Amino acid sequence: MxxxxxxxxxxxxxxxxxxxxxxxxxxxxxxxxxxxxxxxxxxxxxxxxxxxxxxxxxxxxxxxxxxxxxxxxxxxxxxxxxxxxRPKQTRAIRRRLSKGDKARKLPKITKREVHFPQRKFVIKVRSFNRAHQIIIYSTRKTIT
Incomplete structure (x- = not known):
């Protein structure tokens, strides 16, 4: 024993x-x-x-x-x-796209992004006390 x-x-x-x-x-x-x-x-x-x-x-x-x-x-x-x-996850998570599949893009979209990159817009703002300030907004996206 x-x-x-x-x-x-x-x-x-x-x-x-x-x-x-x-x-x-x-x-x-x-x-x-x-x-x-x-x-x-x-x-x-x-x-x-x-x-x-x-x-x-x-x-x-x-x-x-x-x-x-x-x-x-x-x-x-x-x-x-x-x-x-296999990893124990919820059913919804198991059904999701993988990271690689989520990141994939069609050739047409990749060409569009290469040829028409995101534009940067410069806006002059005049304040009361100081000289001109320059603010760059890169959140707006336009495709011409």
Missing amino acids: SNSKVKIGQLWPKNKTDLMKQLGELKTELGQLRTQKIAGGAASKLTKIHDVRKSIAKVLTVINANQRTQLRIFYKHKKYLPLDL
Whole structure:
């Protein structure tokens, strides 16, 4: 039987076989603790059930996380990605155009922008106390 709680930091460097072995040990320990509970064991054994259950959860979490990272590496350059590995977003966000598609322009529009750039207009404003001020407005757009 293991002595106390499992620390997650100790689990990450382990490989899958070691993790599965530790998981099996924890499950057998949990089974023994449950039989002792039925038989009327000591209170200290009953409180240990909680720690063993949490340790099992930690080991399973590390196993599943490692498995997901391996799957992400495998599917990185594939055409399709499994649904559970795709980003979790709202349906509307998933249906949106990608940044590349949003930025695309027709050849006609690119030619128009090249040949007719945005005009800058200069307006003279006379103030009461000072000399002439020059303000440039580049927000107005006209195409001739």
